[in-house]
Amino acid sequence: MAKTVTTMTDSNGNAIPLKYVSAYDKARDRVTRRILARFEKARANLETVVADSIEDLDDLAKLKESLGEKGNFSARSFDGLIQVSIRQQYNIRLDERVIRARELMLEYVSSVLDRVDGVDVSALRLLVMEAFKANSQGYLSTGRVLSLMRMEVDNAKWRAAKQILQDALKPEKGKQYLICEKRTTVQGDFKAIRLDIADCWPTQEAE
Numbered sequence: 001m002a003k004t005v006t007t008m009t010d011s012n013g014n015a016i017p018l019k020y021v022s023a024y025d026k027a028r029d030r031v032t033r034r035i036l037a038r039f040e041k042a043r044a045n046l047e048t049v050v051a052d053s054i055e056d057l058d059d060l061a062k063l064k065e066s067l068g069e070k071g072n073f074s075a076r077s078f079d080g081l082i083q084v085s086i087r088q089q090y091n092i093r094l095d096e097r098v099i100r101a102r103e104l105m106l107e108y109v110s111s112v113l114d115r116v117d118g119v120d121v122s123a124l125r126l127l128v129m130e131a132f133k134a135n136s137q138g139y140l141s142t143g144r145v146l147s148l149m150r151m152e153v154d155n156a157k158w159r160a161a162k163q164i165l166q167d168a169l170k171p172e173k174g175k176q177y178l179i180c181e182k183r184t185t186v187q188g189d190f191k192a193i194r195l196d197i198a199d200c201w202p203t204q205e206a207e
Contacts, residue, residue, distance in 0.1 A: 046195060050178055057086055083181045083190055089174035091139040097168040098140075102132045104161035105148070 007015040008029065018026075061073050074085040094101075105128045131144035149162050181190035 049195075053084070053178055053180075054086070057084065080186045081183055083179075085177075085179045085181075087177045087179060089177065090142070091172050091174045092142045092145060093139055093170040093172055094145070094165070094168045095170060097164050098132060101161040101164040101168065102128070104157040104164070108153070108155050108157045108161075 005018070007017055008021050008026070010016050057073060057075065060075055064073075072086065072088050074083060076083045106125065109125055109128055128148070130141075131148050132140060134140055145165065149165055151158075153159070180193045182193065183190045
């Protein structure tokens with residue numbers, strides 16, 4: 001026989017007799033626990049979806065001999081309307097030498113600006129400064145850094161800065177993403193199936 005519940009535990013860990021717990025507090029407890037159960041079930045289901053999908057792609061990749069460059073792999077349905085991908089993100093971290101590279105590039109920019117009239121000094125300097133701005137994880141923008149390194153500038157300081165950047169580059173593997181996309185025709189664009197709770201908010205039909 002199930003034990004009869006006569007108390008509820010409050011946020012301080014005290015056992016409160018049910019007769020002292022308001023109807024609203026009882027309802028609030030039921031609703032929050034019910035929603036938690038839904039989320040935990042959805043999370044478990046989603047983990048199964050990801051694990052099973054990765055296993056399927058791994059088996060398929062073995063037939064292709066490799067996962068492709070840098071751990072990326074993509075497969076399409078025979079009609080070309082479904083695409084499933086594993087995409088490997090790479091980040092670039094630069095060691096402490098990046099400080100000197102930044103100084104040299106800014107010195108070059110400043111020296112050029114000293115000789116040019118009618119130029120927005122702050123805008124040009126910002127291009128270099130933005131490239132060396134790290135995100136919250138301490139990584140620089142790969143695109144911005146590589147863009148600076150691709151620039152061919154006939155200046156000793158700029159060339160020295162580029163060499164410093166080349167030596168200081170520390171590529172690191174980031175997150176892997178599992179993406180499932182579909183389209184209605186082979187001429188159309190793929191649209192990802194988003195497993196994002198923020199994208200599942202119910203919408204109301206316009207009256």
